[in-house]
Amino acid sequence: MESRSDDEGGTGPGTDLIQAGYALAGGDGCIAQARRDAADFLTRARDERGVDVSSRAMDLTRLVVSELVTNVRKYAPGPALMQLRVTGAMVEVVVRDSDPTVPVAGTADPARIGRHGLEIVQAVAQDLAVERRPDGKRVIARIVLADPPGGDAAARRPR
Template sequence: MERTADSEDGQLLVENLISVSGAFEGSEDIAAARDLARSFLADVQAVHGLPVSGRAMGLVQLVVSELVTNARKYAPGPCLLTLEVSGGAVEVTVWDSNPTPPAILAPDPRRIGQHGLEIVMAVGQSFAVHREPLGKRITTAILLADDPGGDLTGRRS
């Protein structure tokens, strides 16, 4: 797949785009969303030759699970998951039909449940919520590779 954009001098720029999308409607689709993420990252490594650490594989599946679960729980209708490789990371985006931004609660180890966004924000390189003409889009980025010491690299606050 390719993306096109105009450069400052008006010329058309084309860059390779590695992405996949899927629509999910039922709670049983949460496992299918994780499977899509796992398959996508396996292809990123096998077909496109980009390194994907075991940590990245697990974190992306965790983030997908948390975001799709929230979308299915709090928004009517389907949600749309998009995974896109950009700048050494995979951007995980989930769109749903509810325009209300998610409540981001302060960490509380005594609270039972509602820790999904805490987890997503803790493991992601970035986190953003965008209102859409219909609904909202939540995006986070997970680095594909670890540094030689095993730590995630390039974390932005």
């Protein structure tokens, strides 16, 4: 993992930009490896930089990484990259691939088997964005790192 600090954007523990990038190998173990990479990244941010990372944020980040990397493995040909960034009170999970097709979450259908990944990410992330790029697309999910005051883990920005 490579991480770097940019001095733009604040002072004190956890306010500098911390980021790491990973090439997604595409083999059978790449989804599990991406989850491990995400957990290691957040553990290092917590232990080495003093970032407040709740257990909930750790679990949700692994879940989001799993769903987004699974989508890349299933639907996007070619190389893919994952970038993790701690920016202020959030972790951003950015997954880039070479397919310009913008994914769309399906309508709720309890009878549908599979294809719920984007719905899951929308439900647990503070924010989800998809950006079409000349070389494909990037999907960005943002997850709040600390538990909100009062323990309301479901507190989110209204959509």
